[in-house]
Structure formats: C-alpha cells, structure tokens
Amino acid sequence: MKQILITVILCATVLIALRLTTHKPEPKSTVIEAIHARRSIRQYKDIAVEREKLEQVALAGIAAPNAMNRQAWAIRIIDSKEWIDSCTEAFVAQVKGTPLGDHLLKPDFKNMFRNAPxxxxxxxxxxxxxxxxxxxxxxxxxxxxxxxGLGTCCLGSPVGFMNSEEGKQFLASLNLPEGYALQFAIAIGYADEQPEAKPRDTSKIAFVE
Ligand SMILES: Cc1cc2nc3c(=O)[nH]c(=O)nc-3n(C[C@H](O)[C@H](O)[C@H](O)COP(=O)(O)O)c2cc1C
Structure with missing residues (x-):
C-alpha cells in the first residue's frame, strides 16, 4: 500500500514538473517593448555619445534584411560639434525668414539636427x-x-539642405560612394525630454479573409 502511495506521489510530481516546463509563461519580448517605447526625441542633453555606442548602433543597422544582400547603403556618423555647428550656421542662413525657419528657429534651437550632439x-x-x-x-x-539608452529622431529635412548649393560642401564632406543619394539623417543623443506616444490609426490594419 505504502509503495503504491509513493509511486502515485512520484508520478504526480513528475507530471506537475512536466506541465510547468512545457507551459512556461510567454517570454518578455524586449523588441516589441522597444518598438512601443521609442519616441522621436527633439531635445538632447549636452553629453557626447560614446563612440562604442554609435558603432553598436551602426552595426545593428547593417544587420538589417536587405534586397539580395547587396547592402546598397552607406552610413556616415558625425559627432563633431564643429561640423554640426558649421552646417547649422549655413542652414540657418538659408532658412531664416522662411516658413521652415519660423518652424525650427525657436528659442530652444541648438542645431539643425533637432539639437542632437x-x-x-x-x-x-x-x-x-x-x-x-x-x-x-x-x-x-x-x-x-x-x-x-539613447534617443533618436529620423530626419528628412536636412536632406534638401545638404543637396542645395549652400549645403553641398557638407554633403561632399560625407565622402559618399559615387552616385549614392542621401536618404535621411538620424539625430542621436541622450534624451532631454519624454514625449508622449503619438496615436496610431489602427484602422490601417486589416485582415483579408
Ligand atoms: C522619413 C522620415 C522623415 C522625418 N523627418 C523629420 C524631420 O525632418 N523633422 C522632425 O522633427 N521629425 C521627422 N521625422 C519624425 C516623425 O515626425 C515622427 O516619427 C512621427 O511624428 C511619429 O512620432 P514618433 O516617432 O515619436 O512615434 C521623420 C520621420 C521619418 C520616418
């Protein structure tokens, strides 16, 4: 009798252990969390970004899927304050008094890359x-x-300037391969603001039956 009881308890313990191992809670998806927590940041602390971090960011970039693995892209990283300030100076001269200038040149304006270092x-x-x-x-x-721990903002607006007469020396300094066209810039640095999430229109998603 005692042996049967021990066998039953052992079997029950094994079954419970099996159930626990096969019904693990869903792992936390840090990728999905990051996707939902990311915001466009337009105010940054006056702290330089470590080059190791910038390199890690760029390496994550080129790990992206890409057509036929042609890697038909080029990345140029600028963390020189002199470069950013001198490009901004030329940009400000171009847009001052225009609607874009009025939109951007507010009292908290530090540079044309949404104030990023x-x-x-x-x-x-x-x-x-x-x-x-x-x-x-x-x-x-x-x-x-x-x-x-870094904030970013994808920027299309610098592209027009960089392709203009006033901006072409800055574009040239990027030393892009022949024929490559600038697509966008990403401002990057330590965030000095915590904007709310902008609402998304979920009606854009539909299952097709
Ligand atoms: C291709 C592209 C170009 C953008 N250009 C600018 C820009 O020039 N200036 C800017 O402040 N934000 C720019 N943004 C950021 C968008 O305004 C921002 O992603 C959008 O308002 C949603 O806000 P969220 O990123 O905080 O979710 C751009 C984003 C993309 C993807």
Whole structure:
C-alpha cells in the first residue's frame, strides 16, 4: 500500500514538473517593448555619445534584411560639434525668414539636427529597393539606440539642405560612394525630454479573409 502511495506521489510530481516546463509563461519580448517605447526625441542633453555606442548602433543597422544582400547603403556618423555647428550656421542662413525657419528657429534651437550632439546620415545606392533597405536599417539603428539608452529622431529635412548649393560642401564632406543619394539623417543623443506616444490609426490594419 505504502509503495503504491509513493509511486502515485512520484508520478504526480513528475507530471506537475512536466506541465510547468512545457507551459512556461510567454517570454518578455524586449523588441516589441522597444518598438512601443521609442519616441522621436527633439531635445538632447549636452553629453557626447560614446563612440562604442554609435558603432553598436551602426552595426545593428547593417544587420538589417536587405534586397539580395547587396547592402546598397552607406552610413556616415558625425559627432563633431564643429561640423554640426558649421552646417547649422549655413542652414540657418538659408532658412531664416522662411516658413521652415519660423518652424525650427525657436528659442530652444541648438542645431539643425533637432539639437542632437551626433547625427547619422544614411545614403542609398541608386538601385531597386535600396531605399527600402535604408528604411529598415534606420529602424534597426533607432531601436538599438533605444536599448542603449539613447534617443533618436529620423530626419528628412536636412536632406534638401545638404543637396542645395549652400549645403553641398557638407554633403561632399560625407565622402559618399559615387552616385549614392542621401536618404535621411538620424539625430542621436541622450534624451532631454519624454514625449508622449503619438496615436496610431489602427484602422490601417486589416485582415483579408
Ligand atoms: C522619413 C522620415 C522623415 C522625418 N523627418 C523629420 C524631420 O525632418 N523633422 C522632425 O522633427 N521629425 C521627422 N521625422 C519624425 C516623425 O515626425 C515622427 O516619427 C512621427 O511624428 C511619429 O512620432 P514618433 O516617432 O515619436 O512615434 C521623420 C520621420 C521619418 C520616418
């Protein structure tokens, strides 16, 4: 009788242990958390970003999926205050008195890269899908930066300036491969604001039956 009881208890213990191991709670998905917690940051602390972190961010960028693994992109990282300030000076001279200038040149304006201490430029080869590849690369970099405690803001507005007469010397200094076109910039640094999430329109998503 005692032996039967021990056998039953042992079997029950094994079954419970098996159930516990096969029904583990869902692991926390840090990627999904990061996707939802990321915000565009437009105010940054006056703290330089460590080059190791910038490099980690760039490496996360080029780990992105890309068409036929052509890697038809180029990344240029600027963390020189002199470069950022001198580019900003030329930009301000161009936009002062225009609607864009009125929108950007507020009292808290520090530089044209949404006041960030560093900026990452992304350029694409003129080939099919290279723009898509760069977009995915950009999101990889912004999520990696988020995980490293950095804020970012994807910026399209500097592209027009960099391609203009006043901006072309700054574009040239990026030393992009022949024919590559600047797609966007990513402002990056330690966030000095915590903006609320901007609402998303979930009606954009539909299952097709
Ligand atoms: C291609 C692209 C270009 C953008 N250009 C600018 C820009 O020039 N200036 C800016 O402040 N934000 C820019 N943004 C950031 C968007 O305004 C921002 O992602 C959007 O308002 C949603 O806010 P969230 O990123 O905080 O979710 C750009 C974003 C993308 C993807």
């Amino acid at each position: 560093a900026v990452i430029f992304v350029a694409a080869e003129p080939s099919n899908y290279a723009g898509v590849d760069c977009g995915i690369l950009g999101q990889n970099m912004m999520l990696a930066a988020h995980e490293l």
